Amino acid sequence: TDMDTLAFIRKTSDDIQRVMEPKVSGLTTLYRHVCNEPLQFFILFSSVSAIIPELSAGQADYAMANSYMDYFAEAHQKHVPIISVQWPNWKETGMGEVTNQAYRESGLLSITNSEGLRFLDQILSKMFGPVVLPAMANQTNWEPELLMKRRKPHEGGLQEAALQSPPARDIEEADEVSKCDGLLSETQSWLVDLFTEELRIDREDFEIDGVFQDYGVDSIILAQVLQRINRKLEAALDPSILYEYPTIQRFADWLIGSYSERLSALFGGRISDASAPLENKIEAEAAVPAEDRALTPQIQATAILSPDSHAEGIAVVGLSCRFPGADTLESYWSLLSEGRSSIGPIPAERWGCKTPYYAGVIDGVSYFDPDFFLLHEEDVRAMDPQALLVLEECLKLLYHAGYTPEEIKGKPVGVYIGGRSQHKPDEASLDHAKNPIVTVGQNYLAANLSQFFDVRGPSVVVDTACSSALVGMNMAIQALRGGDIQSAIVGGVSLLSSDASHRLFDRRGILSKHSSFHVFDERADGVVLGEGVGMVMLKTVKQALEDGDTIYAVVKAASVNNDGRTAGPATPNLEAQKEVMKDALFKSGKKPEDISYLEANGSGSIVTDLLELKAIQSVYRSGHSSPLSLGSIKPNIGHPLCAEGIASFIKVVLMLKERRFVPFLSGEKEMAHFDQQKANITFSRALEKWTDSQPTAAINCFADGGTNAHVIVEAWEKDEKHAIKRSPISPPQLKKRMLSPGEPKLEAETSKMTAANIWDTYEVEV
Structure with a gap:
């Protein structure tokens, strides 16, 4: 209320009582009613004003009320699991951000919602207390030992200075x-x-x-x-x-x-x-470099809140993929390391007619082995071909991780698939299907895996457009760290089963008319679509070491947010992009200069690419001298929609494993409004050694609808004490056949799609 800002001598006893009552009488009453209950925790929301005198000016009653809560927690800690949290200023919610001089001079920074919620998680899980101050601090002027002292008056006295x-x-x-x-x-x-x-x-x-x-x-x-x-x-x-x-x-x-x-x-x-540099003055007051934002110890108690750098790393123990021009993991690395593009005209046989469009497409999508996967052929004919691709790729993934299906049967393995299905089989196919629900339910992109491999963790399909797979990965990481599952299968899939996506992107004016997909390049003229499927198996590092798994890389952190309201569903939000990067970087415990490679989103649009470059430079290379190498998979394979995030992730893991930068196929014509050299951003033009002692990379994935994902991945340092018991084994040979009307045709595993009309078999709207 307005009364909170009055000088103390002008506050009436009634005014003071109104401020004190909720936190004094309210707390006392609540405690009396619950103190004998089996409480897991009892949290009090106090304020930093209770501990720092400079911040209680004009709010002495409010500061006293919060101080009461702190002393109450101290007095009752032996009887209940009570913690009083001396919250500092919240930037995005609550009573509004405080930007006055006293707050800035304290060294405290406003905390974001994500930072505050993460603080609360740590406080509850580790039971710091009984009184704790979770703080983001500017290390240049953060002196907690001085905060409880009154500031010395200026020499000559305030009155004298005012008269001069x-x-x-x-x-x-x-x-x-x-x-x-x-x-x-x-x-x-x-x-x-x-x-x-x-x-x-x-x-x-x-x-x-x-x-x-x-x-x-x-x-x-x-x-x-x-x-x-x-x-x-x-x-x-x-x-x-x-x-x-x-x-x-x-x-x-x-x-x-x-x-x-x-x-x-x-x-x-x-x-x-x-x-003149008014903007600089404003930004200097409002922002502090990411490297200066550090969690700090609270003043009264001994607890220290630290970044999530101590959160358990997530090991990548298996990979599998099928992308344009690359049917296997090995051929995907060859495509990337040799700097080739698999984008070209879409074959006429793919949709049964010739089109003017370009794309990165995969071969043989109409071939499948129903018998191996215990599916009725009638069901397979009516199913979304994406679901069939995911089944095949999951089989390859398990064998690459060194496991047979029997070894994971009945285990708490979670399945998280990024994908979108609007599959509508024709009535005749549905009439012949034994299990028609399997053919139309989008959830079966993941549920088929859980059922066939008989795994008992969650089975989830995530659709946030391009960021789907990495959003699913973030969910998997949380489940792994929480102990809900022992391992996770994470993937993304997308197929261009008709020209619907091309026509949609063309209507939006963002479809490229050429086969070259240019990003971070003055020649950028839109999107070239692609497709594919990729999957990884994840475990906590501790679990992977216990199981003797081969570890290919370690995920240090993943973060997800949304742009919120913008000028349109595909319009980016620079601040949201920066926030998701900062959040992942903070959770990883890494400094910006530790990241030497970033796999960028890259949109093929001058404006959106400029914004991404600015966000990257602001977070990762503002004031840092070491160069940051950028790349993107899109010039190699096109934009694989819901499989984009997993395609980028697998690329980065392979680069970390091989300790090589791969050639970037665009960015040759520098953008007019971005000084790449000044920003200290580089593009590799050849296969180059990655010489860092501990190579670490970041991945951007921004989506239509505004869901942004950012992942930090680190190379795995081999430990001689770690006995590897699991390594890739050869998967079984599938007896695939083309499932089209008429007599089934037996084909070998490596068969390519013939001139048959796949559209006669599958009808999918993407």
Whole structure:
């Protein structure tokens, strides 16, 4: 309430009582009713204001109420599992972010929702207490031992200082600030005019701190506004800039920092060099480099909250894949390491007709062995071919990990498949099917694996578009660390069973008309689609060592978030992209400079690629001298939709295993609005040695619908004490046959698809 900010001498006893009552009387009453119950925990939400005097100014009653909770927890810790959490400022929720000088000088940083929830998980799981302060801190001025002391008054006393006249230099600076404020107001007003004219709304209905998309702004309107700004400023602004600074307030600040002289000339004002970099001043107050954000010990108790670097690593113990131009894991590595592309015209026999489209496609998708997988041939004819691919690839995965199906039978193995199915078999196929539900249920992309291999962990299909497989991986990691499962099968699948996806992307204006898929390149002109299936087996490192598994790499952390509201479902959010990277990096316990390779998302669009590069540079190479190598699988195999994340992940694991950078097939024509050299970002052009002592990579995967995933993966250092009992074994030879109308045709394992019309067999809308 407003009363919370009054000086203490102006607060009435009733005012103080209203603030104190919930946390004093409320706590006492609650404790009396539950103290004899078998409590797992009793959490009190206190405040940092209870421990740092500087932060309780104007809120002495609130600070006292929280201090009562802290002392209460201390007094009753022997009777109940009680913990009082002295929460600092939350950035995204609660009473609003505090940005005053006292808070900044304390060294404390605002915490995000994900950071706060992770703190709470650690506090509950490790039972720190009875009083704990979870803090994100700026290490440059974090001095916890001084926080409980009152600050010394300035020499001469506050009253004396207030009576002195400011020196002439201060008057000049005040004058410059006034002029800066005038220019800022003029710039904001001009921008409001531009946007309201394009949107055809009244000026009074447009707030300068409102996000553009909240007013119905789309990419076309942004482009039109930017065109007018460029003409006025005689500039060529980066087309991604309005996504990077998505409010009038923020964009005007940036403009003044970058084009102060031109704006001063336009609006008849003047601004000195000293006040020009306004954006830098704002960002310096609002942000601290990721490397300076560290979890710190609380002041009263002995507990220390640390990053999740001590969370158990997740071992990759098996891999399998089938991508365009690469039917096996070995041929996928050959494709990547030799710098080849498997994108080309779609064969006429694939859909029964010739099309103008290009894609990366896999061969032999109409061949299957129903008998081996204990399926009725009538069911297989009606099933989604993606489900058949996943079954085959899971078999190969187990054998690559060194296991037979009998050895995992009945075990708590989770199945997490990223995929999308809108399969609609024709009525005749459904009439002949023995189990028609199996042919149409999307859940069977995963459930078929659980049933055939008889494993007892969760069976989950995840659809977040391109990031599906990595979102599934994040779920698997949590289940592994929580002890719910012993191992996880994680994969992604996508098939182009018709030209529906091509037509959809073409309607959206983002389909490339060429066979070359360019990303981070001035020649980028849209997406070239692809397909494929990839799978990995995961365990905790501890479990993998106990089982004698071959470990190919270790997942240090995975994070997932969403863009929230943007100008459209495919419009990126720069801040959300940076947040998911920072979160994964923090959880991994790694520093930005520890990451020497990043497998990027790459969209094939100038604006979205620019935003991704800016986000990467901001998180990973802001102020760091070591180069960061970037790459993407898309120029090699196209964009495999729901299989994108797993294709990127398998590529990175192979690179870490081989300790090699593979050639990147695009990025040769540098983008006009991004200084790659200044950003310290490089592209490998040949197969090069990865010389780091402990190679570590990151993976970006951003999706339509806004679900972003980021994964940190580290090379495995072989331990001589680790006896390897499991290594790849040859899978059984399948007796595949083409399942099309008429007499089944027996084919060998390596058969390629003939000119038969697969569309006669499968009808799938992607």
